[in-house]
Amino acid sequence: MPITRSAKKALRTSFRKRDFNRVRKENANAAVKSVKKLAATGKKKEALAAFRTAQKALDKAVKEHTLDKNTASRRKSRLSRLLKTLK
Numbered sequence: 001m002p003i004t005r006s007a008k009k010a011l012r013t014s015f016r017k018r019d020f021n022r023v024r025k026e027n028a029n030a031a032v033k034s035v036k037k038l039a040a041t042g043k044k045k046e047a048l049a050a051f052r053t054a055q056k057a058l059d060k061a062v063k064e065h066t067l068d069k070n071t072a073s074r075r076k077s078r079l080s081r082l083l084k085t086l087k
Contacts, residue, residue, distance in 0.1 A: 020064070020066075021064075021066045024057075024060060024061045024064060024066040024067075025061060025066055025067065027057045027060075027061075028054070028057040028058050028060075028061045028066075028067065028072075028075075030057075031050065031053050031054035031056075031057040031058070032054050032057075032058075032075055032079065034050045034053075034054070035047055035050045035051050035054050035079050035082075035083075036079075036082070038050055039082050039083060039086060042086065044083070044086045044087075047083055047086065048083060051079055051080070051083055054075075054076075054079060055076055058072040058075060058076055059072065
């Protein structure tokens with residue numbers, strides 16, 4: 001446990017940031033999962049709409065330093081490649 005006043009404040013801050021980061025990461029992962037699910041069922045239009053929301057969620061996570069930009073870029077690239085294979 002922290003002893004100094006500044007360490008206590010840092011602990012509170014890190015808990016708060018952890019909560020925000022967890023929500024952002026869960027939103028991004030849920031969006032990616034929905035795209036994959038729609039692509040697996042063959043619903044191309046719905047998958048494309050979900051892809052746009054997934055891109056937005058991933059970009060927001062990058063902007064707030066929750067995810068690394070290369071990680072988000074890799075996920076977007078893989079999703080786009082998955083959608084290109086759909087007929």
